[in-house]
Amino acid sequence: MIETTYLTNHLLIAMPNLDDPHFAQTVTYVCMHNDDGAMGIVINRPITGVDVGQVLEHMNIESQNPIAERWPVFDGGPVQKERGFVLHEPPEKGQWDAMLILQNNVAITTSQDILQAMAKGNGPDKVLIALGYAGWSAGQLEHEMLENTWLSIPANDNDIIFNIPIENRWQAAAAKLGIDLNLLSTQAGHS
Template identity: 35%
Template structure:
């Protein structure tokens, strides 16, 4: 008897030639994965035209000492909903541990803490998320859709967004230029 291996805390990479063009070269932190499905937050594509201070202003928050960082396109589901992926040196009442990689918070508390200079030492904001129903992600992985890499913190927090896809493959010891756009059948 085998047990299901869940992949929360890993970085999900779109395979070359992925069947859904919305996810081409997609890099997602897999935050939740269990028998009910999965939730990932995209960190590989910048959301054009919106920065951190814009989000704070729309919410009526003073940006305080926060840097005016770019915002990631977190995924196609609920594109107006914000998420902060952050280092584990900060946690609020709603923080979800995405072990061993980071924390995930989606409350006003984390935004206020960042604006006040009392938030996590490392963080990324994304709008939207990617979601999969029960068994959907596993099916997509079997059909050459995704690769579940280890959770590499240096990729998450120290690599520019446009380099995260390639950097994650390299951290796995794989040259992405050698990957095929399709799978075979034996």
């Protein structure tokens, strides 16, 4: 029997040879991984021309927070692209209607009340807003790991998710493993 290692609270780093347009050069935060499959949010692919202000306007939420209005909205993955997800540090007190505290001081919220709080300037300070998510069926992520599609590292801190500039997250995540992605071959080989 093969023992499965689950990758909840890990970052998946796309290998340079991954040419799937949804995942090439991405870093994905794995929110959940178990026997049934996995779910994650791509954290380094902002949607061109879309910001939080536009999302708030679309949802008829009046904003009093011009800083939050300019935050990017990310392409979280190819599944349910109309659905919004907010990765954030959990509040010290209280909770949003649909908030799930994950690990390592990261939470995910899918309810509108967090956006309303952000519009008023009362939301979390560290936040990543995404439309859609990445999903894997049972055994699919394990198979992709065996195929060397991804590198993975534990998300021991939130620096890459919330602090590293977006365009540097792919390289920065690999650097935590001591790997320079520029030096990896894009060709797969077997000996």
